[in-house]
Amino acid sequence: MQVSQVREPLINGEKSYENITADVMAPVRAKPGKLWFFGFGISALVMLGGFAAIAYTIWFGIGTWGVNRTIGWGWGITNFVWWVGIGHAGTFISAILLLFRQKWRTSINRAAEAMTIFAVMCAGLFPLIHMGRLPLGFFILPYPNTRELWVNFNSPLLWDVFAITAYLLVSLLFWYMGLIPDLGTIRDRMKTLWKKKVYNFLSFGWKGSARHWHRHESMSLVLAGLAAPLVLSVHTIVSFDFATSVIPGWHTTIFPPYFVSGAVFSGFAMVLTLMIVTRRALNLQEYITVGHVESMNKVIIATGSIVGIAYITELFMAWYSGVEYERYAFINRAMGPYAWAYWIMMTCNVISPQLLWIKKLRRNLTFTFILSIFINIGMWFERFVIVVTSLHRDYLPSSWSMYKPTWVEVAIFMGTFGLFFTLFFLFIRVFPVIALAEVKSVAKSSARKFIRKSSKNQKPEKE
């Protein structure tokens, strides 16, 4: 077994395989505490409030929103793009980092993937509500109908339907296949018969046979290979929604890579926000270490810098292309009535991640936590700037308009947070938050206990 003497361990605190099982399973075994009920209760209430606001929208119509003839896409689409972006970190961690053989992914991939699924569910709500008639939502699917009419396969909006659906389903599959062995572990630790039965049902009768592991590994690798281009395609297609239109500020070829890196950027920020709290709450500091936080911060610097370059490239192209509409759109963004949103976006997304070049800050949990929230806000404003400022100055000055959300839109957005956290609170009680089997499989090379043991054995040979 190759053991690095230089790299910091991924698992601290002298953990044996048995300790790993016990620690990771603790939240599933223990009775939920007051804090959990409090968090779950609040989330569920906010979620119900959001559902009420959705019902209100459906009942009274989209006129209850602040959108108007000029600015047809307001918070609804902003939130949709933002939530889809949040989802990207999970697949990035579990698929792309698996292909790159990054071992640190093992401690965070399970929770990040769960986050992906919940975020995509929140995202998917918005286009459905935005269409105004929820019961007719199935019109977006190509099905044989009495009108003998099909959907428009030339439209990026329809590609989005396919991309988001495929993404949700494949992420769910990938996540669940990874969960099967760990659910087997939980089943065998449960004492009550009905719990054993439930977990056996969920674990599909897993027994840890070498043949099954062999297939499982080969499947995981191919699934990662499939999910990697899929995750890149999803935000690419979301960006097509804008890029294929003829609105100045949207009609740019830089959008696909810019959106994808922005998505990974915001997704990692959300993973950090959640995991810094979760590791404390569930006592998993020895598995999700400061080293993990640092690695994620490095991804944030990389993707954040790409986003920064993309912003500046957009500005440059607006000037260099010589298209006066394009130029106006960007001058208006920076100095028009929505300049405040633009500068919030610039500060949060371009300047703040650059602070992470300093190692001390990168390894400081409080700083990282605050910064991750700044990035979440900044990335939300990026979508708001793209959607609203590009639309509010129409080609005809008589159509110029302003947009302000109503309480209904705010309540729906809050409601998706409620939905997201309700699902997350349930997840941490029912499933292991850390991929048990995967963490065990890297323990020999990356856990402090084993590294110390092997370095003792290795030293005499070296000298």
Added chain:
Amino acid sequence: MRTIIYGHFTDDSDLLGAVKILQEKGIHIADVRTPFPVHGLDAVLKLRRSHLPKVAFIAGVIGAVLMFSFQYWVFTEGWPLIFGGKPYSSILSFIPGTFEITVLFAAFAMGIAFLVRSNLGPGSIPDILDEEVTNDHFQIILSAKDNTLSETELAEALEATGALDVKQVNTKK
């Protein structure tokens, strides 16, 4: 009715060593069960490469062909419409949908094939001999039926490799 002899190790490298020793003695190993995929175990057990990637490839090709030809049919035969002055069969705009369905088909076909091939699924009841296998036990299972040696000889051979808690059971399977 067949007799099963099993024992376990608490470390994966001990398990690998024991598997090699048993194989050198010409003993056939019925199954090895571990809490996580042990690196190098598939090579020692000479497990054949899985066909799952092929399943994924074939299903992906089927998905791609179906989705592409469906879109082509819709726009040339089903209900031809001109969108934005593009030709009826605007192949480029069929690519995103085709890609998504390709991935969807490949992933799900492989997932289902994995479950079917491994006899796993909702409601499947496993024959668990030692519940600690999903925790920290690395278990070797020998079957008297597959080997020429008697049950006691097999148990002795397994114990000689350092296996703990060697036991015999009769199972119906």
